[in-house]
Amino acid sequence: MKIYDKLYINGQWQTPHSQASHDIVNPATEAVVARVPMGNSKDLDDAVAAAKQAFKTWSRTSAQVRSDFINAISAKMSERKHDLAAAMSMSMGCPLEMTMALQTEGPIYGMQTFAEKAFQMEVVKEVKNSLVMKEAVGVCAFINPWNYPLNQFVGKVAPALAAGCTIIAKPAEQTPLQDIIMAEIFDEVGLPPGVFNLVIGSGPEVGAAMSSHPDVDMVSFTGSTRAGVMIAEAAAPSVKRVTQELGGKSPFIITADADLEAAVSYGVEDVMINTGQTCTALTRMLVPESHYDEAVTIAKRVAESYTIGTGEAFMGPMVTKLQKDRVLSYIEKGLTEGATLVTGGTEQPSSQAAGWYVKPTIFADVNNDMAIAREEIFGPVLCMIPYAKLDDAIEIANDTPYGLSSGVYAKDRDAALQVAREIRAGLCFIQGGDFNYDAPFGGFKQSGNGREYGDEALHEFYEIKSIQM
Secondary structure (H helix, E strand, O other): EEOOOOOOOOOOEOOOOOOOOOEEEOOOOOEHHHHHEOOHHHHHHHHHHHHHHHHHHOOOOOOOOOHHHHHHHHHHHHHOOHHHHHHHHHOOOOOHHHHHHHHHHHHHHHHHHHHHHHHHHOOOOOOOEEEEEEEEEEEEEEEEEOOOOOHHHHHHHHHHHHHHOEEEEEOOOOOHHHHHHHHHHHHHHOOOOEEEEEOOOOOHHHHHHHHOOOOOOOEEEOOOHHHHHHHHHHHHHHHEEEEEEEOOOOOEEEEOOOOOOHHHHHHHHHHHHHHOOOOOOOOEEEEEHHHHHHHHHEEEEEOOOEOOOOOOOOOOOOOOOOHHHHHHHHHHHHHHHHEEEEEEOOOOOOOOOOOOOOOOOOEEEEOOOHHHHHOOOOEEEEEEEEEHHHHHHHHHHHOOEEOOOEEEEEOHOOOOHHHHHOOOOOEEEOOOOOOOOOOOOOOEEEEEEEEOHHHHHHOOOOOEEEEEE
């Protein structure tokens, strides 16, 4: 077991004010694999003070300087990609090979894309007798999740660095190890003291203090809608900028003329990857009544083909026992509501004697009024909903308080695009499209506000100044 006892504040590894610590448990084995320090509000005050002081000079550095730092960070991430992947696999349970492909290589590329975007900060526009320019928003507090910890870290930190902001990052208590590696990388490339600060701590203490701190100019949060509301309320008295990437219950419309085998296979994989712990997962599969029985048969076969375990397996465990219990309670609720269990269920997979595993689970005969179709389960549970007409499918798709992601599979791209334009969501995958780190990511409605990645992510981190001449 590796023991960490310091936080990264003001360019140094510092002993925290609190003596509290947190054990990192491997969810595949239920064994403690590391111990990290837990900071408190005093540590946060130190980090904010360092970031506030550093902002005075970092925000005035040239775009070239910031771009060079971002390129150096991306290069170091590539050098340490195996360390990053191992840290995430060990703490959140995603099988190692899947972690490398799904959770590591993309964020490394995502970091690199902001090296060039830094130069957008130096563009000045003349509007008649005015100069319109961009200035960094200030000290930024980032509260990150456990399910895609490096992806969300980079989605916030990279544009903030490019814009000239300074940072305090708080990882989820379950998955702080990759953030420690990133702090080591920032230290190694010589990022100026105070530009990046790492404070590991609990949400109720450190997260709440970040949201309400008077010297924090912006807070960005990824997590549940419930927690997002609390963060926005805490931030409101100081009128700081708040961006959020919150929950989802995303629809996947399969049209009558789509390739049913390809569409259903894609939809099942999308839900089961990362053991269903994906905010954009297309957990409501909407299928024409005429093809419904066939689709259910395909979904069952695909789900039962997945390997469960570690290493090269497709699915790992849930991140914690608490999360496993939450998912199992939803499976039980689905049965109580009258949905038909096609495959999966509440029993431990026979191949795994230990670990917080849940079988890939599919429900048929689901309607959009059921709790399993309306509430975010955040586990490997797919709801298959029949529809009569395409207009009905679109209405069902939009009948949700969320609007993060969506998907459409039709006879071709153009047909799918027509349907995609009717769905109220910030993201839509058509014909099995891949996630794109060069495009903006974020949601509508109760799925949050603001965007990560793409040029739009940079927009979140600057203010507009208009100088009249």
